[in-house]
Amino acid sequence: MIASSVTTPRTRSGLNRSARIIGFAVGAIVVYVVLLWLALQVVDGFAPERALPVAIQQTINALSIGAIYALIALGYTMVYGIIELINFAHGDVFMIGAFLAVVLTGGIFGQTGGVKDVPFLALLLLVALLFVMPLTGGLNVFIERVFYRPFRHASRLAPLITAVGVSFILQNLALLVAGSGDRAAPQIFPLDWQIPFGGAEISVLSIFIFALALVLMLLLQTFVNRTRLGRAMRATAQDQQAASLMGVDLNQTIALTFLLGGALAGAAGVVWGLRFGFVRQDLGFNAGLKAFTSAVLGGIGNISGAVLGGFIIGFIENFASSLGFSRWSEFLVFMVLTLVLIFRPTGILGQQLGDRA
């Protein structure tokens, strides 16, 4: 049969591509460790033998923060890729996710601190993700259905302004229910689980967050690249009319995109509480802005770009705070964004959702 020979070349090039990406990632991490190591010696005047362990510890923290931004950024970028809308309410969907996780672990399960019983902890985390992700995904689908779809054929400004409005609605709902100010989030993942490492301590939570994000991203990538519906999503992002001529239901595909983006934001919300120990109604504005910046930096509409951008922002922030300049981290983040956009207006990878992730 002719067609049976068809899949072979694609698989091979796919393997090459994964190898290149892993190579790039490992290389970038090593470069960051070295940079930080050198900078720490200059700035902090650390004992030279302590600088490297601290640099490694901080790099792992950077990866966990970057992973959170990347998870949120994916929702911005996928929605933009498919309907060219900046979903300003997306950060607030993340915020709702963080609150829901608190409601579940604190309210329903009555946890207040670290859970040392590993199987129980694993179960709690799993339940939290399985509880929050469908809810934030569903919320995002609801937002699209009620607030954005009626403006599908209106000027682009109309849904954009609506998105800002939805953002306010969600923030004020949170304010109404939870009140203003910080609410404690139960840090069920024990913070004192640290791996001692040459005078530094590596946070197991950071490793967990990074690993979880990686798994979710790989699942997303597999879905987008390898499944019938993922292919339909990419086709829709490239040419909506042609996709509908193939039998793709645009409403369904757009809803699916919001579902996935919302679910990933929910996962980010769950781990946010674990890491920072508080939630607040304006969380979505701050983290959302960083995640949005990540998406733009990597190339809005581009899935790989959102992940890349998220980690870059995580590294920049971490670099500043590791050297004691955390107040400058936002300045640095937006300076890098500005510079990238001056020289590469479409962002670093700058293509569209239609591409393989």
Add this chain to the structure above:
Amino acid sequence: MSATNGASGEAMLVIDGVHTYYGQIHALRGISLTVAQGEIVTLIGANGAGKTTTLKTVSGMLHPRAGRVRFEGDDISKLPAHKLVERGIGHAPEGRRIFPRLTVLENLQMGAFSRRDVKDLGPDLDRVFTLFPRLLERTAQLGGTLSGGEQQMLAIGRALMSQPRVLLLDEPSLGLSPILVQQVFETIKDINRQGTTVLLVEQNALQALSIAHRGYVLQTGEVVLTGSAESLRQNETVRKAYLGED
């Protein structure tokens, strides 16, 4: 009905007094035509006569404001495009509209999107690759990197992947070299012989009439002339206006 499928009832595709608008523009002004099972029917006419609009109205990309489109007896005038593919209407649209950043294979797989129950696309892919061997050499290449001729083959092949009972082809020869044009028309004849009904829109009226069974001449959104392909080729007006003869 003038052309029927021979047995009882009406033709496979019936367009009945259709008025279609592009915003304010009244593009189709009461068009009626039929396509019977197994036929190749061609629409000829100048730019802006309404040929493409007619195809779009059939495939659900546009909806008629008045009149009806019936396919295999059902009124499909109000159905969205994605539902019509499932019913057996395949449309290779104007400008090819292949997915530029999907591979050739993925483009073909998208063509079969509506057939969700089919696990193995092998036989369908084989059929397309037999018609267009060039595509087999290019399966892993992105659609946007193909030459114009290859893109046209891909657009037709992709439409075939839905196993349409009627295939709507919009200017399949546009921008192709004379040899390729010949090839594409041969392929359309093959596809038709294999049992697919074809509604063909062409600028190249002479070629179209040489493979079609019947034709309709459109002018500013109306049918001005119809008949067998042979009779249209002999027709004085057609020869002057569309076949480039004096």
